[in-house]
Amino acid sequence: xxxxxxxxxxxxxxxxxxxxxxxxxxxxxxxxxxxxxxxxxxxxxxxxxxxxxxxxxxxxxxxxxxxxxxxxxxxxxxxxxxxxxxxxxxxxxxxxxxxxxxxxxxxxxxxxxxxxxxxxxxxxxxxxxxxxxxxxxxxxxxxxxxxxxxxxxxxxxxxxxxxxxxxxxxxxxxxxxxxxxxxxxxxxxxxxxxxxxxxxxxxxxxxxxxxxxxxxxxxxxxxxxxxxxxxxxxxxxxxxxxxxxxxxxxxxxxxxxxxxxxxxxxxxxxxxxxxxxxxxxxxxxxxxxxxxxxxxxxxxxxxxxxxxxxxxxxxxxxxxxxxxxxxxxxxxxxxxxxxxxxxxxxxxxxxxxxxxxxxxxxxxxx
Amino acid sequence: xxxxxxxxxxxxxxxxxxxxxxxxxxxxxxxxxxxxxxxxxxxxxxxxxxxxxxxxxxxxxxxxxxxxxxxxxxxxxxxxxxxxxxxxxxxxxxxxxxxxxxxxxxxxxxxxxxxxxxxxxxxxxxxxxxxxxxxxxxxxxxxxxxxxxxxxxxxxxxxxxxxxxxxxxxxxxxxxxxxxxxxxxxxxxxxxxxxxxxxxxxxxxxxxxxxxxxxxxxxxxxxxxxxxxxxxxxxxxxxxxxxxxxxxxxxxxxxxxxxxxxxxxxxxxxxxxxxxxxxxxxxxxxxxxxxxxxxxxxxxxxxxxxxxxxxxxxxxxxxxxxxxxxxxxxxxxxxxxxxxxxxxxxxxxxxxxxxxx
Numbered sequence: 264x265x266x267x268x269x270x271x272x273x274x275x276x277x278x279x280x281x282x283x284x285x286x287x288x289x290x291x292x293x294x295x296x297x298x299x300x301x302x303x304x305x306x307x308x309x310x311x312x313x314x315x316x317x318x319x320x321x322x323x324x325x326x327x328x329x330x331x332x333x334x335x336x337x338x339x340x341x342x343x344x345x346x347x348x349x350x351x352x353x354x355x356x357x358x359x360x361x362x363x364x365x366x367x368x369x370x371x372x373x374x375x376x377x378x379x380x381x382x383x384x385x386x387x388x389x390x391x392x393x394x395x396x397x398x399x400x401x402x403x404x405x406x407x408x409x410x411x412x413x414x415x416x417x418x419x420x421x422x423x424x425x426x427x428x429x430x431x432x433x434x435x436x437x438x439x440x441x442x443x444x445x446x447x448x449x450x451x452x453x454x455x456x457x458x459x460x461x462x463x464x465x466x467x468x469x470x471x472x473x474x475x476x477x478x479x480x481x482x483x484x485x486x487x488x489x490x491x492x493x494x495x496x497x498x499x500x501x502x503x504x505x506x507x508x509x510x511x512x513x514x515x516x517x518x519x520x521x522x523x524x525x526x527x528x529x530x531x532x533x534x535x536x537x538x539x540x541x542x543x544x545x546x547x548x549x550x551x552x553x554x555x556x557x558x559x560x561x562x563x564x565x566x567x568x569x570x571x572x573x574x575x576x577x578x579x580x581x582x583x584x585x586x587x588x589x590x591x592x593x594x595x596x597x598x599x600x601x602x603x604x605x606x607x608x609x610x611x612x613x614x615x616x617x618x619x620x621x622x623x624x625x626x627x628x629x
Numbered sequence: 630x631x632x633x634x635x636x637x638x639x640x641x642x643x644x645x646x647x648x649x650x651x652x653x654x655x656x657x658x659x660x661x662x663x664x665x666x667x668x669x670x671x672x673x674x675x676x677x678x679x680x681x682x683x684x685x686x687x688x689x690x691x692x693x694x695x696x697x698x699x700x701x702x703x704x705x706x707x708x709x710x711x712x713x714x715x716x717x718x719x720x721x722x723x724x725x726x727x728x729x730x731x732x733x734x735x736x737x738x739x740x741x742x743x744x745x746x747x748x749x750x751x752x753x754x755x756x757x758x759x760x761x762x763x764x765x766x767x768x769x770x771x772x773x774x775x776x777x778x779x780x781x782x783x784x785x786x787x788x789x790x791x792x793x794x795x796x797x798x799x800x801x802x803x804x805x806x807x808x809x810x811x812x813x814x815x816x817x818x819x820x821x822x823x824x825x826x827x828x829x830x831x832x833x834x835x836x837x838x839x840x841x842x843x844x845x846x847x848x849x850x851x852x853x854x855x856x857x858x859x860x861x862x863x864x865x866x867x868x869x870x871x872x873x874x875x876x877x878x879x880x881x882x883x884x885x886x887x888x889x890x891x892x893x894x895x896x897x898x899x900x901x902x903x904x905x906x907x908x909x910x911x912x913x914x915x916x917x918x919x920x921x922x923x924x925x926x927x928x929x930x931x932x933x934x935x936x937x938x939x940x941x942x943x944x945x946x947x948x949x950x951x952x953x954x955x956x957x958x959x960x961x962x963x964x965x966x967x968x969x970x971x972x973x974x975x976x977x978x979x980x981x982x983x984x985x986x
Contacts, residue, residue, distance in 0.1 A: 317834045317836055317837070318804075318805065318806075318833070318834045318837075319804070433922070434689070463688045463689050463861060464688065464861055464862060464863070464902070464905065464906055465688060465901075465902060465905045465906075465918060465919045466918065467905075467907065468905050468906075468907060468916045468917065468918045469918035471907075472918070490834035490835055491835055491907075492835070492909065493906075493907040493908055493909050494907050496907065496909060497907040497916060524909055534836065535835070535836060536909065537839070538835040538836040538838070538839040538840075539835060539909055540835075540839070540862070540864035540865045540867070540868065541864060541908060541909060541910055542864050542867060542891055542903065542906075542908060542910070543910070549843070550843060551836075551839065551840045551843060553836075553840075555789075556789050556806075556836075556837070556840040557789075557804065557806060557807060558804070
């Protein structure tokens with residue numbers, strides 16, 4: 264394995280889903296949803312990347328693509344320099360076999376309840392991956408390893424927990440079991456797909472702390488997907504990582520967590536900041552700082568900059584051209600014309616909304 | 630502390646608000662189970678003031694949804710509801726919700742007090758257009774359909790939806806956020822006075838949640854609603870709500886004007902809950918989870934139910950359930966013996982004052 268290659272490297276990745284139509288409209292072009300559209304991203308060893316955005320922005324698809332669970336329709340995904348899908352298809356010169364890659368990239372799902380088999384005890388659930396991948400281990404070795412990991416995630420006495428069925432665990436405990444299952448493979452990257460959204464507010468911090476602690480011990484990188492900027496900030500900042508903001512398949516801003524939170528550049532990142540509740544007393548949230556509150560149909564995304572239909576700063580230029588990523592500071596890139604002082608954006612007229620009922624302000628009188 | 634003379638649960642006068650639209654007194658819900666009686670709502674008394682937004686905050690399994698069901702006498706079998714619930718459509722009339730006939734109850738629900746639940750997907754009939762739901766609801770309650778549909782269109786527009794498009798759509802053709810807003814419109818179309826919302830935005834992303842919340846304020850003013858908003862997310866509701874009621878282990882532990890709770894939360898649980906919530910303004914290092922776990926409804930600790938997790942707990946808290954007492958102001962009440970030490974014992978990790986007022 265070469266050390267100069269990033270752990271995971273996504274290059275210009277596209278994931279387009281075709282919606283198959285019935286046979287009657289066979290001759291029409293199928294509708295295409297561009298869930299991820301031209302994203303490049305590197306994930307290093309012991310890295311934390313939090314992807315944030317609204318539902319349907321493609322953050323989960325990008326996460327799954329980065330750990331090789333979703334085959335991209337364009338671009339490449341490399342694991343330590345080895346193209347994951349070439350390894351899977353056995354094309355070209357495969358240096359790292361697919362099995363090894365698959366094992367190094369793990370996932371924790373959003374709903375811990377449905378990701379565990381309700382008919383199996385915890386021990387059985389956790390033994391399964393070891394049985395599959397470590398055939399040399401004896402039954403007692405397997406048990407010992409499962410028990411020691413259970414203890415490390417704070418489920419003690421481990422013997423007691425190992426004998427339980429998933430329904431006998433609380434939500435937080437189920438999520439820990441899912442975490443143990445991912446860790447048993449000693450993975451390089453774990454994708455945490457909204458892993459804490461289903462937990463109670465007071466348990467979320469605890470779960471994030473646990474994941475970060477294990478990151479240190481196991482030398483694992485995390486890709487976390489979240490719609491909550493404050494959780495993303497907590498996780499990414501503590502892990503010394505980055506926050507990436509997605510909008511309709513594009514990565515519109517990425518940078519060090521504190522930098523993105525305290526110095527957001529993209530208008531959409533600012534909107535997400537507004538949407539994150541704070542505990543200030545004096546502040547009044549006021550109206551949403553977007554021109555439309557619904558995300559456009561991803562089957563028919565807007566031209567130019569995809570955010571222009573909702574962006575409070577949009578001008579004519581945004582409708583025509585799509586902004587390229589601009590580096591504003593070390594490691595902090597933004598795709599917005601406002602970061603380019605010489606761009607024609609500054610001379611182009613402001614966008615006027617075509618009259619749609621949803622865009623008109625509601626009559627606030629009675 | 631002062632009020633030691635009686636442990637009798639006669640509720641102090643300050644529970645009441647000047648002009649309540651709903652009064653809940655000693656509401657109690659329990660299930661009889663093999664391993665004991667499971668008390669999922671324990672002696673809750675609270676007023677909902679006319680035209681206010683009351684935020685009810687609690688973690689999963691704190692009894693907050695039971696409170697909502699109790700208000701409409703909608704506790705599922707075999708749960709048993711005790712206590713009194715009084716609905717006052719105007720200051721002269723008082724309706725005892727728990728003793729009205731089935732027909733009257735049906736009228737009361739939706740026409741006077743209506744509810745919005747979490748997960749709009751399961752509230753709509755997937756085979757019926759959204760417009761059909763409005764018509765059906767209007768007909769079932771003998772409202773004038775033409776007039777009602779006019780109101781529906783206006784409501785949908787108020788919620789930033791395109792009325793014609795939404796009414797002509799099947800539920801699955803709308804996004805989650807649109808469905809939830811259509812459901813809110815549906816629950817207000819019969820012009821109720823009270824709207825009870827149980828985690829109405831929980832399945833949505835934050836931007837949509839916040840947008841809906843800011844629309845609720847407008848809706849409340851325009852249609853003169855009193856709103857009860859039930860959520861686990863204290864920061865989300867804090868800005869919108871006039872008052873906050875915090876629940877822990879099936880009881881109310883603190884109630885007061887939102888600003889005061891944010892500034893001077895008096896119950897140790899409320900303070901710890903605020904400290905455990907990740908926040909964009911808080912310094913990163915000081916986020917702390919609450920030690921321990923919430924109690925089992927069959928086996929709630931004696932005395933103050935929070936004492937096993939509370940840093941201030943002493944023998945008094947183990948022996949006796951604290952009465953309600955006023956704190957800094959009369960409207961701000963708390964069920965804790967040591968509320969005046971809470972601020973020193975559990976300092977806030979963010980400075981949320983934003984300037985002196």
